[in-house]
Amino acid sequence: MPPPAGADASAASTSGPDASESPSESLDAVRSQSHAPPETSESLWLRRSVILSFWAVVALLGLPVWWKTTAIYRADLPLPYMTDWADGKICKPVFPLRIAVEAPLALQDAQHLIHTTQHALDDLNEFSAHHLRLMLSDLPAPANASQQVVRDEGPTSDEDTALSIRLIPVETGPTPRSHLQPYSPTLDVYYAANQIPPPSSTGSPLATFIAHELHKIFAEEQALLAYLLSTTSGAHTAKMQSLSPETTAELERQSTRAFKYAPTYHLTFSLFTPSSMPSAWDIESALQQYLSPLLESFAAISNFTVDSQVQLYAGFSPSVREPEYDEALKAWTLRKEDLSGFINAAEWPLSPSIGIGPTVNFVLYVPSESQSPLLVKESGANSWLVPQWGGVLILNPVSMAGQNGSIPTILTKDALSPAMHTFSDQLISLLGLPQTPASLPLRLSTLKRVRAASLLFSASSTLGALARLTRALPSIPIPDTVAKSVDLTTAHLQQACDHLRDGRFQGALEHARIAEAEAEKAFFERSMVGQVYFPDEHKVAVYLPLLGPVAVPLVMAAIKELKSGLSAIRRR
């Protein structure tokens, strides 16, 4: 058995300089003897299995690990369901209003009256989503109840009753006539005894009268809701026909003016003066007296936090035109178009970074003695409202300090009362409270319904936006918290919708509020961001230095082995 050629050659080459042969001869010797003997099949298979095992590691371990670690986690979202919410396919909000009728009549007569009134009402109503349902009050009024007795009983305390109608028989004065109580949701209807419709008749002037009154009371609410439905979802546009362009424009103006709904608003009352006077104001007791009842009546809808500040030596911004003296008015005047620059935003500390909610600013400006009285040129007004920002009132020293016109050091509560009145008017319109009807509780409950509906729409549209983004941007991660928030949102939306359908508006508002908060949380989830776009060059630049050195020997070995394998097969 000849010795292995390799061993021999190596022995020859390692003989080094001591060897007698010249280098070229030894090379020749290597060349001549370097014909490798055929590899044993054992070592061949060993090499092949080594290469295969490397590839197996790459394919079975490396690739899955790479795939797992670079995959973007996307929680399952019910996308079609979310889109359906946004399109208004799942919830069509309806507003059934319960109206309790207290009638000092026999049960049968009362029911007949309600029946005919309901008929007349349904004929008047053009807006199907909003309808009034009359029902007899729970406490059956005694047939001979006098006016006084009825009044003492007061309105029913049931929260879900939108309005109660009290029928009061009178002998004097024109009948039927009605009176809406300004501070309770009660409509008093005075009628003569002969106006009760006999059971045989199908209509009566009293029933028609009540129906018309009710329709009038809820006209603005219907317009508001119809406007809301038409602007927020495409599905309801058909119902807009009933609104005239003037009404639409007015509603548009109102919605531009009012703040978006927030569970908490922050009110800032600021006193600005260009001089050192007045340096104090009795704001706390003024707010206590003039504003807190109003804020309290809003408690079911929003909460408020209040702060106040005094800023002395507050000058106008340099780019605004200085007031001019008007001889005819005997006053300093500001032009209406300059009013938008009246607030010196750069220097007056009207920062919104207090609290969590949006800030409503109320600015009381006391002009210096040399520039008072200060009025708006065109209308002679001293106050104006800035939509979605707040209100401004110029308090002229003349009107508060009598003849001498000097500015007092302290503004008393009485001096502040006109300002507070203006501010409360402005607050009411900034919060979007409707103008009619004359009864404050009714307007508040209207606002409750409008807010519940608008929250419902805004949460639904956020869901839709999230669904569209999820589809459009496949590279953003979606954590499980988003899926949970979406589930919560849809659950609360469903409940809000059910509450609306049952006429429980407070509950609907609560649920819609939670749904809105959850939807916002889902959309603004913190981890759903990141650099989503990587150019291909970047990927190459990351992977090549990492994988190149590993991949080259692997691939080369595989190719070599495949080649030799193929040639062996061909040879056979």
Add this chain to the structure above:
Amino acid sequence: MLPTFKLLLPLLLATCAWSEHTSNWAVLVSTSRFWFNYRHLANVLSLYRTVKRLGIPDSQIILMLPDDMACNPRNAFPGTVYNNADRALDLYGDNIEVDYRGYEVTVENFIRLMTDRVGEDMPRSKRLLTDDRSNILVYMTGHGGNEFLKFQDAEEISAFDLADAFEQMWEKKRYHEILFMIDTCQANTMYSKFYSPNILATGSSEIDQSSYSHHADNDVGVAVIDRYTYYNLEFLEEQVREPTSKLTMGDLFDSYDEEKIHSHPGVRYDLFSGGEAEARSRLVMDFFGNVQNVEVESGTRKNETAWQAELAAIERMILEAQRRHNESLATRPHQEHIVEEAKAVETMQALRREGAMRVDEESGWKNQMVGAAALLGCAGMWAAGSWFEKRGIMIGCKAE
């Protein structure tokens, strides 16, 4: 009387439809640090001063400055930043509110700002609290290239990212109209990928074109302002003198002189609803100012008796509210229960979220560990394989 009213009405309606936005916001971003990029910070500070002069309050300006030139040791005029060699106007002044500073200016923070995906602890002054009635001015300057803008020499924002951020804003109704302005090399490529409506975009230079600085101040030692910004400011400072200005965006775009700017500024109109004509008719003040439409209340509306009656009504309302308050005490527990439930849900969510975040981090580490282990494993296998191969050959040798 009636006909005139009817004539007036469409006019009134037209004015209502015309000015739909109720607030103005500005996002002013410089993306480069280091002393030789002095001009980029001066660009941004100049624009900051202009929009502030035109009425946008500090609370509605988000200013991102990646470096502090005023306090740079190389600054020969400490505490100041100038945008002109005449050094007439100190931009740094004493009334400047920087929202994002130094290493806070990153691509991630910028996208977070635009999409409002920020943590709960982020102060309101550092957030873009816009809604569907807000006009936003987005101004960016720095070093850029084809479809990217470098942030801090460390990372870059691509035109795609920016377009997606704007799309997310549009989906969430976070703007009414946007004016996007960018001063960088090949700036026009940055807005080429936008696809969301109501964006008016303008940039300083075309693809494969550089944007140049305007002039250097020899005492400061570096260029102090870029050309495109310089000529924009020239228009804004000289022509738009006061908030009542009626100049339009078209006037601004027409004022661009390619001879002076040394590059070809571009404007993109097609995303704007109404197209070029509508976009050009927008007032400069719709984006650079803060136009608040005021509603003046009629001056002589209340006489003394009406006023007294109102006061009495308020008085009665107090009583009513107190009465209702007392009455509602009985029903209050139920309401509070609802609120508590909501709060419980909220806290539960918060807890859960925190947990999820932690898991995220852990899994990040785990991923890295797994990756490292896999690499080590591969290397080990390799070593073992080569060792076996050697052994195999040697075994083969011995066997023979």
